[in-house]
Amino acid sequence: MLEKNQTAFLSINENFSVNPRYDEIHGGNIIDYGYESGIIDFSANINPLGLSPKASEILKDFNKLKFFTENYPKNYPEPFVNALSFYHGVEKQFICEGAGASELIFNITARLNPKNVIIVEPSFYEYERAALSKLQKSKIFHINTYLSENFELKEKSLSKLINCISENIVENDVVFIANPSNPAGNITPLQTIIKILKKLKEKKAFLILDESFMDFCEDFSAKHLIAGTSLDDKKLDGTYKFDNLIIIRSMTKFFAMPGLRIGYAFAKPFLAKLLSETSIPWKITSLSEQIAYLSICDDDYILRSRLLIKELRKDFENKLKKIRFLRIIPGSANFFLIKITNESLNAKNLKNYLLECGILIRNCGNYRGLNDKYFRIAVRKKSENDYFISRLKKIKF
């Protein structure tokens, strides 16, 4: 396989594609509609408060922006990593910075080079792409969660996952789980995470836990399972130090900076250091680092965001539940996975109709384990959520 891939470079007609059109596989392509299009983007799950006000001050400082542009970034963004360490109560040597969660997903997958990869579905498409973009492609196993279990990882799906690990996983293989999940938005409890970690540790294999949406419900983070710190008050189990756990975090969602490409990972120090040392230099721009640093230090903004989004979610959920042709999947994140229950409507039609109203939603028809009856929407500002509801109410069958 390696040989075949390598020699392929000199033959020009080789066919290879793991990169379908992005407007079809991710939300958040509002930029393709143009700046000032006025379209309300419910397709990307970004904090409706937008950027931290303290952080956005930098965007008014022309001289600083010019300095950041005309000079090299720091190679190691120490102030940001220090701030993360303080924010999470996790020591610095467990933290590895990245140019967005995606860069970390690709870098970690390439570095571990697993023979087999299990992905709990429906989930983020980039896990699969990272596993297929490697020089030696991984074999991928998809474990579905079920509508009958509200797409939670439990009972039927959990037992399938454990069986799949037993049967297929070998040393250095990888299981990907998003927690909260995406697009379903529900939480896998720590007890379940620990059960999976133990099973994987027997095999010397890794769990990559994508906590990109965890800032919205921070209490459920598994971050202290790596270092084993700060858990004295709520012991779940005798063993906390899981050196086979890698957690990926994003600044994109909660801190509203998808355009800046910055994220980080928690991992055992050897691995965090290795990932940092084998990645490209200057990978985080100075502007990204500064804005991320100021955002993570903006306690007031963080607190306000958590409270407000919780409130907005509750209000929006209550209103959505009153729409007869929708079934809202219960979840905990800043977005909703919704199933259309009326036979004459699908997500594609709904997306087109709403686009005419200036609203962009995420058609979930191309997620594994879902179909054209599913769509995902973010919790946005109250006026925007209400406008969304008002447009739905206009639909008559």
Added chain:
Amino acid sequence: MLEKNQTAFLSINENFSVNPRYDEIHGGNIIDYGYESGIIDFSANINPLGLSPKASEILKDFNKLKFFTENYPKNYPEPFVNALSFYHGVEKQFICEGAGASELIFNITARLNPKNVIIVEPSFYEYERAALSKLQKSKIFHINTYLSENFELKEKSLSKLINCISENIVENDVVFIANPSNPAGNITPLQTIIKILKKLKEKKAFLILDESFMDFCEDFSAKHLIAGTSLDDKKLDGTYKFDNLIIIRSMTKFFAMPGLRIGYAFAKPFLAKLLSETSIPWKITSLSEQIAYLSICDDDYILRSRLLIKELRKDFENKLKKIRFLRIIPGSANFFLIKITNESLNAKNLKNYLLECGILIRNCGNYRGLNDKYFRIAVRKKSENDYFISRLKKIKF
């Protein structure tokens, strides 16, 4: 080796380091001295005109900057790639965008996965780091150029390179050459490049030509050797289509945007597509793409930069040549490699002395094939160059 590397992840005490402190291996760490330090950075080779005035207008538009921050970037920066295609006269399918030249160096090296890598020295440290950061480390051969040949790749060094290719290079292996070279700043003529390409083609191996400084002397670019277009008027050889040539270009130097991380590569379409499809999504931020696009379209700025830097270089060179304890290596780029000929001074002492004068230079003592008598300085604005000269004149032995 693969097995050893892989199993290493579960043992915490493994020792691995290919990432020495960056302030020691690269120039341009002015940001570590702090914003508004006032230090004049001769250590990074950036266009002294700074950012294109048309491009820098964006940095004054708060609403646009906020939009770029709070929304996902385009996945494929089509306007920028179109502009590059027009600027270079190279068709789009030969162009692959990257998050800086370094990202491309790492991505290409990981993808080709060469068993053996030859680096023409002294050169950019990241070629070596990319080859050593791979899962399967390459064996590296360093081919030195010589002071007696003004560090040009010719005669003695060229014959050593050709021999090294004959003896060691196998299919999919790689030779790295920077053209213009860095830190010496001289040009390897197209005839020599073609000779090397032919030799490598016999072996089905690749030449990665780093043209990061080529915008300063665009006529010498090998870009038309890949597509075979636009060369009708100056035929050098019967064969132009070298599908084993990969050219790396940077927006960092000539367009003065090291902080934004954007570059591109020219390669045969299959490889350009493969590199693009197997790399991380959203890797270029919206701000970087917009500024790069506007810069490459700013004809007036490009022309002015070329003329001005040529003039500044000539003036600076004449003045430097009058300093008795310096030997200026002849070159063509926007910087000088200089040897200190006085026995009682070395580059480290000189760097410390100049730092007290508010000037940062690049000590070249840690480049392969150089020693602590060498340093590199950029061509900057006339007043800054003159200030530099005035500080040198103060040195008495």
